[in-house]
Amino acid sequence: MTPALWPPTAQEIVFLLLSVVAVGSALLVVTTRQLVHAALWLVACFGALAGTYLVLTAEFVAWVQVLIYVGAVVVLMLFGIMLTRAPIGRTADLNSGNRVIAAIVAIATAAVLVTVVIDGFRTAYTPLEPGTGSAESLGGSIFRIWVLPFEALSVLLLAALIGAIVISRTDIKGRE
């Protein structure tokens, strides 16, 4: 029943190409020496991840990813870079001194996770059916079953918005 892992099907080849783009640009995000370039590589990474969601038939999540991550979060990051007067161009001190330890920890994490995941899901296979992640089915699911967390989350988003405004305004003083 389960097809062999090799050779990959066309869907898997597209998925692997997109994930190579995602992982490569993520590596550039954490290694580049220019702050603005890191934000722009983040766009490439999030865009490729949206593509992988599309391959996995999660269309609605893919477009939400494009709208919120690529559209809003990266723009917020660029605003943050701009407002903190970060050096534009090559800067030497973007990395802290414990790079080597960080690399060791990251490689150890990757080794453990990849080993466990490959061992656990070697035979797991699912045929992809288009339409299961459409806006219609997902919207019905949100507003029928998950409506309480949805409303709680909207209140949380409002609270975060007000909190960000209060923190970033300078003319609001604390109580003496």
Next chain:
Amino acid sequence: MHVVYPAVVAALLFSIGVYGVLARRNTILVLMSVELMLNAVNLNLVAFDVWLRDQLHGGQVLTLFVIVIAAAEVGIGLAIVLAVYRNRQSIDLDRLRELSEPTELSEPPSPNGAQPVATKVTTGGGPE
């Protein structure tokens, strides 16, 4: 689609995010690395939702919720970063050491972050 492909890609992205959080000095770059880790989790959620054929679409709905929480987190985080920058004129994580344990090495802001952190860990656990 084998589930092992998205799972391995998510594990790699998560590890890259771990490296970024530990190795970067600029606070905004650390926030970007946290976003990478959140995205790795999102990819896992979508893949397992598709694999398990959840009728309630729990995985994809949770992905949407995580995206919303990430947006709120970035908003609050950048507001805090801006407040720190306004007070200190610097957002280098290595120089924000006011809450660390008082050690003899931590007083001058050292350009090398590894050494004071190591001494702080060894002296912080013992009795004063």
